Amino acid sequence: MRRCSTPSRPPSYPTKSGTNSAPPPPTPHFASLSAPLSTRARALLSLSLSMLAPSTATATATTTCLLLRRPAAAIRGLPLHSLLLSRRRPRHRCAVDASSAAAASGGGGAAKEPPRTLFPGGFKRPEIQVPALVLRVGVDEALGSGDSVAAAVARGVGIVVLEAGEEGGGRAYEAARALKAAVGDRAYLLIAERVDVASAVGASGVVLADDGIPAIVARSMMMKSNSDSIYLPLVARTIRSSDSARSATSSEGADFLIVNTGTADFSRVFSGAGAQHVKIPVFFTLNDLQSEGSFSDTTSKLFQSGASGIVLSLAGIQHLTDNIIERDFLKVDTTDRVPQVTYSSANALEETNNVMVLTREKTKVAGFTKLDEKVMQLIATEKPILSEAVDVIRKAAPMMEEAELLVDAASRLSEPFLLVIVGEFNSGKSTFINALLGRKYLQEGVVPTTNEITLLSYSEVDSESIERCERHPDGQFTCYLSAPILKEMNLVDTPGTNVILQRQQRLTEEYVPRADLILFVLSSDRPLTESEVGFLQYVQQWKKKVVFVLNKLDLYRNSDELEEATAFIKENARKLLNTEDVTLFPVSSRSALEVKLSYSNNNDREHHGEVLLSDPRWRSSKFYDLEHYLLSFLDGSTDNGKERVRLKLETPIGIADRLLTSCQRLVKLEYEKAIDDLTSIRDLVSGANSYALKIEADSNSWQKQISSLIERAKSRAITLMESTLQLSNIDLIFTYMLTGEKGPSAKATSFVQNDILSPALDDAADLLSEYSKWLSSSNTREANLYLECFHERWNSLVSQEESGSSDRTELVNEGEKLSIKALDGFSATAAAKVFEEEIREVATGTFGGLGVAGLSASLLTSVLTTTLEDLLALALCSAGGFLAISNFPGRRKLAVEKVSKAADELSRKVNEAIQKDISQSASQLVQFVDTASKPYQEACQRKIDWLQGVQGELSAVERKLQTLKIDIQNLHGS
């Protein structure tokens, strides 16, 4: 029998969180579904995943909520205020439904892989909103003060830390569970020093002690134990010194730090030289005994001097007034205040003597400083089409977080050209950027040095003193520098593509679609490694223009080696990027930087280029060609300059293209699924028609029981009649004729009535009543199965009111059943009377006119026992009476037949009533199922219509984008 299994919901529709591991209800008997849903759902889901995921990613159906709204990464690059205003946004975790996951995996124990999105790294980084209010809770408090914790979260606490380090596992686990229940998804729950407990309760992460296990180990332990989650676990570390802060922030990979030493120690912790390298948020634990006034001062001071949040106990939170919370943690005034700490970049910090810059860059440099009319027009045309695309993408796939990429890219249309520098760690990305800018703005090093994305933007004020870096809540840095090239070109330094931390891999992946041009830095000592090939394939999916830089040219011993390497790279890049046009610049960034730095004090700007060219080190670095190429991008009169405009305009179109294609496929799948759903519902409804057959088959045993009951009564009555109407009973018959009812036949009549008919009728009535109940309950059960099936499979389509409107009372009116009424016209007394009359009829019809005086029938019959002998004897006794008596057996037979017929008639009536009941019940059920299915059918139809509309909108906006693309291509041709 097919089961009414829960279908896995498509990714673009929100699902209810929570699990339902109850077994699926049985299916109505004739539910004929076109395919078992578990298989179908799995196919659907993996299709949509593989469609969304790059080809290198393996998509598996492990979760129904693959694409969640607005992760930190997706909003990186959005205006700051929009990041901060999203503060109270509830965090979505992927609630993997146990049953749907099981269904999706075919019910077997198939190995689950992390779900993927458009980014091959696949995982999402949780957002940490700053300034953050962190609550630390002890085990006792957690077990007893759930309400206070919930209240604190409602007031603005974003992170709750359970201090479970000292506790035994059992209590720590119970406390963590209690906190999890109190906090829900409204804040992050982190467990201090207990990765096992954090994993067991599905907490958001852990806080490690200063000397605890490495962050990467903790993170991977948590990821292993919660392999369904698409979020990277948060790992924080408590620190006591700036040195440990520095190590925690660099290669270690912690997400934020907690300073546990109290307010007074803040400056001490952050006074060391290492503090300048702390690139992740730092939260300070505040002493609870502060009065309100001092709290107010303290929080302000902490934020001004670089803290990103404060940590308080439950008691401490109570001292914090709503005003302070509102002022420092919730309300963000984006006009005149920088709520994040602003870090100076490495060099600038030294130069400015740790002075924090609290004014924010307000004036951005336009992307195209010399925009011609046509470009302006194109931008004006493009923006509304992009916003239309965003609307329709959000409509078609509300959970597709990647829509934010498009929003971001569209908002950057008027901003500077975005050159994103990618490459494996240590390939020389930072050195290349420094060489291009002519100053050591970025750190370089042999160990991975770039943990975060750094966006280099132009600072309008031409003074080095205000060069600085701002850290955004999700870790991205924006550095404002005065390098002229940044006026029209923003540079992005990314973490290496082969870093061990998934978080950084993802950071880089997310920047690829936004890039207007990608500079792929390869290292001469290992050109085109496996991971570089993988990353290039990913880049190719976004159809980005890539320029290769073969760095560390100085490592080659001769030109043959260089030629061999360039040929190798070009040949492979051609294949990988599917283009003939591969641009590759072999350079030595380090030499170039050294040369530039050696002339940095040369004030003769005018002849700077000539001076450099005269230096053989500069010439051998070959940096000039690359620099010239990039600068030509900034010159609108050159081919590269024109291409720059095209690339810039095409960046959001490329993203839109890809997202729209994904949406088209999703919507198509949704559409096909909706059609399938509608067909399945209709199949179920028509399957109800077969219910009559099934119920008839099931009614057979009832019918047989009742028939055999009647049959038994009949045969007993007939036996009685036959034994009464024997000539051997002729005395009795005569007596009966003479004395009427008082004779011996009255005995037979009462026997028929009391011993045969009445009990048989009672039994039959009981049986029919039971049958009627059975019929009703069978109907109700069947109806319920249908309801459950509709509810189970298509619950998400209809509202509760709509689905609950079917009335089941119609199905249970067993009092109305015809089979019960079938016995109504049949009374035992009346039947016995008829029985008696039949005997009388036989007797009078046979002997009434005979008048045989002197014949001793009893004498004859005492010796003659059979009917034949009776007749013979009578014939012998009276030739005159022979004729009359010879009719006796015939009359007796007729009487018996009459009784038999009456019984058969009763049996037929009962069977007929049963049949009518069956067909009535079946049609009631069909009617019921039809009515119950209506809301679902209508909802499916609505969805089909809606999806058709969305398909139309998607196609319309795609067409507009195609036209726009042609216009952009023709921009400089006409």
Ligand SMILES: Nc1nc2c(ncn2[C@@H]2O[C@H](COP(=O)(O)OP(=O)(O)OP(=O)(O)O)[C@@H](O)[C@H]2O)c(=O)[nH]1
């Ligand atoms: N020989 C040689 N070494 C170079 C050159 N460019 C950079 N390096 C060295 O390569 C190492 C890594 O340079 P970085 O610029 O930090 O490399 P990166 O790609 O930014 O590294 P991550 O930020 O960790 O991804 C440093 O020791 C540089 O001095 C070069 O042209 N020649």
